[in-house]
Amino acid sequence: MYFWGIDLPNLAAVIDVEADTETVFGDDLSLDDLIWSGPQPSLPERCRGIGVDRCASSSQLITVVTAAIKGQRPVHFLPPYRTDHTMQVAELCSMDPSAVAVNTSTTFIRSVIRQRSVKSEAELAQIEAALVINAAMQTTAMRMATPGRYEREVVGTIEGLAYGRSGRKPPFSTIFSIHGQTLHNHFHENLMPAGRLAICDCGAESPMGYASDTTRTIPVGGRFTSRQKEIYEVVLAMQADALAAMKPGIPFKDVHQIAAQRLSSDFKDLGLMHGNVDRAVQTGAYALFFPHGLGHMLGLDVHDMECLGEDEVGYTDDIRRDSRFGVNRLRLAKPLAPDFVVTVEPGIYFIPQLIEQWRGENRFCDMIDYGKLESYLDFGGVRIEDDVRVTSTGAAVLGPVIPKTVAAVESSCRG
Ligand SMILES: [Mn+2]
Structure with a gap:
C-alpha cells in the first residue's frame, strides 16, 4: 500500500535499483474472478493508474530473482509477516524457510523506516x-x-x-x-x-x-x-x-x-x-x-x-x-x-x-x-x-x- 498504492492480495513488486526500473507481478483476471468478484480493472490498467509501466505475470517473478542471484547481485527483501510469504521468499531465493528471517535485509528495513517515519x-x-x-x-x-x-x-x-x-x-x-x-x-x-x-x-x-x-x-x-x-x-x-x-x-x-x-x-x-x-x-x-x-x-x-x-x-x-x-x-x-x-x-x-x-x-x-x-x-x-x-x-x-x-x-x- 505505501509504495504501490494497490490494495490487493497476491501481488509482488521488484525495484531494480541499478536499472532504475520497477515492476509489479500479478496474474490476469480469470473467469472465476469475474464470476465471484465482478468485472475489475486489469493489472496493466491498475499499474498505469499508479504510474508504473512495467507489469508481469506472477510466474516471471522467480525468473527475475534467480537471474539477479546468479548475477551475484544483492537481493534485499523485507520480513514476510505471513507463513505463505515466508515459503514464497524461500523458494524465490532458493533458501530454507528457516533461513528467511536471518537473511532479511536490515539495510532495506531501516531505509523503509526512515522514509515512512516522516509523514508527507x-x-x-x-x-x-x-x-x-x-x-x-x-x-x-x-x-x-x-x-x-x-x-x-x-x-x-x-x-x-x-x-x-x-x-x-x-x-x-x-x-x-x-x-x-x-x-x-x-x-x-x-x-x-x-x-x-x-x-x-x-x-x-x-x-x-x-x-x-x-x-x-x-x-x-x-x-x-x-x-x-x-x-x-x-x-x-x-x-x-x-x-x-x-x-x-x-x-x-x-x-x-x-x-x-x-x-x-x-x-x-x-x-x-x-x-x-x-x-x-x-x-x-x-x-x-x-x-x-x-x-x-x-x-x-x-x-x-x-x-x-x-x-x-x-x-x-x-x-x-x-x-x-x-x-x-x-x-x-x-x-x-x-x-x-x-x-x-x-x-x-x-x-x-x-x-x-x-x-x-x-x-x-x-x-x-x-x-x-x-x-x-x-x-x-x-x-x-x-x-x-x-x-x-x-x-x-x-x-x-x-x-x-x-x-x-x-x-x-x-x-
Ligand atoms: Mn494507541
Missing part, C-alpha cells in the same frame, strides 16, 4: 480525515454510555460509524470497557452501571487506509465522582506535560519519563505515594499504575510498521529497550523528528491482582501506600490518547478537538 502532507491529511471520523465515534460513545446499556451496543454503533463514513473497517478492534484496568479488554458483554468509568480506545481508517487511534474515559451516566475527577486530572496533566515536552531531538523515552514524573508527583499529593519523586520514576515504582508505554508511531498501520520489527522502528543502536517492568512495553523510545506522528496515551490503572502481588512482595513499600490503595481496588482505569504531529519546534494534536476536560466530557455525555 498527503499522509497527514489522511490521518486528519481518519480523526474526523474518530471524533464522531468518541462523542457517540459518550452519549451512549448510559446505565442499563451493554458495552457491545456502543462498540457496534461506533465501529459501524467508522465503516459507514470511510468504507473501511476500523484499524484495530475497539476497546470499550467498564474494566479499563485490563489494558486490551475486548470483552463487551457487561451491562454498564451508573458511576463506573468506561475506557473507549478506538480508531478509524481514512479512505486510503491511514489509521487514527484515540482514547477517552467516560463516566457512565455522565458525571465524574470527585475521586474519579482527581485521578482523571492526573492523567490529563501527564498528557499535557508530555505534549509540552515534545519537540525534535528529544527521545520519546524521556517524554515517557516526564509523564511518569507527573504521576509520581501528583500521587504523592494525593497520599497514594510517598518519598522522592525522581526515585519513584527511576526505580519504576510508578509503573504499578502505568504499566505500558506512553505511545507509538501511527500511520498506515496503527502501530506503524510493526511488521518490520518493533525495536527497529522504535529504538536505535544507542537507545536500547529497557528491561524494567512497565517501560519494557514502550514501543517508541528514539528521538523525535519533524513530521513524525505518534500517539500520546498516558493512563492510570488500579489492577487488583498486580497490587496484591506487589504488596505481598513488599515491593516499593516505602513509596507506595498499600493501605490507602485498598479503597481504590474497584476503581478501574483512566486512559487519554491523542494523535500528535511533531512540528519543527514542538508538537501539535491532530484532528478536530475531541472533548477531553472533565467539563467537556460531561457536557458531551449529555449530548
